[in-house]
Amino acid sequence: MDQRLSGVDSASQGVSLVRRFGLATRLVHWGLAVPFVLLLLTGLTNYWPELKAIHLGGARLLAWLHVVLGFAMVGVAVALGAGALARRDTRRDAREVARVGMDDYLWLQHQGLRLAGEASNPPRVGKFNAGQKLNALASAGVTAGLLGTGTVLGVNYVSKTVFSVGLVEPVFRWHTALALLFVPVLLGHVYLAVVHPSTRESLRGMTRGMVRREWARRHHPSWVSDLEREEGAGTPRGSR
């Protein structure tokens, strides 16, 4: 697929593409993103009594869906997590995300100064800038927190006698707080990926896996130079 995509694009359209995310990383992203959004939507119906009152065969439909989807997502997350740990390309992406250093601080400072209308030079950005790292780390942390607290609540949905209300109610509050705090992060993420003109090309990296080399060089210069050094050294592309 690698060969075909890059071959077709660069030959017929004269646009050079680089591989941003392998299939495994994209699977992890979408395999978690789709149930996450469905769970967020069914969960938010907690603030909507009309929707809560809909039931099917005795069960509150949306609460039941939320719990079933939640348990399914725990399974999916464990499987994807194990798969990602077992693969070199996903491990490498994870390592890049977790590599936080002085450049990330400088990048955030640069964005702050730009927002304030001051002149500032950006630091060199690798595969991920500090904003992307923060988003990915926050997403992973919030997802883990929601799945953990959600498991307690899911068990409590099935049986009210396993846990005491003294445990369930604080866990319920944490679950709610994490989900609500994450909503603005998610909206920002979707805005930058879909709407914002200079960043929305990154979405192609997460859907088709490829982005234009020229765009990547502008946004992730260090990453592209590393990539080109590896290409020059003759590393086969598919093996990363």
Add this chain to the structure above:
Amino acid sequence: MDPSRAISRARFLALVAGGAVLGYGGARIWGRAIKGWRYNTVERPVPAFDASEYRLVVDGLVERPLTFTYDELRALPGVRQVSDFHCVEGWGVDDVQWDGVRLQTLIDLAGPAANAKYVTFHSMGGVYRDSLSLQQARLPDVLVAYDMDGEPLKDDHGLPLRLVMPRMFGYKGPKWLTRIEFRDLQDTGYWEARGWRIDAWINA
């Protein structure tokens, strides 16, 4: 910092004041979203309350069937009680202050017949109802409440009257209470018909 870019004291104070207002408002909204009430009802639209029309009927297997207007209810010997509210869904509200009449007071006024063993509570909309055993209904912290946190109940909270049974989950406390009926057999409540426990004791 370039001194020409320094902001004036007035602007600084305005920013601090704006931030404080936003922070306070945000914290209140946040607190309500996390720790506050969530409304559950199968009565939609919310039953309308008209103080001149409203009646609480106490009937069924009793020696003295009774009817109260809203004002008559409020004139009965009342109690104030602070108790925690627990919803079966997993959320709760601590330290709710209820003003109302002990159910025991109404039971004694009506005088249950010898074969009265259970009490059914009916909502104004005619859809929701639930029941307690007479023994449970006589517990001293079971109230018919007209005020919550010092004010008459809000529409969504069951104006004018709701049953408060703090030792059981909230579905045992019908809102918009309009009829208390004594029976010899226990009535299957709205949620019990859908698989929920009849005795919803809280696993504290």
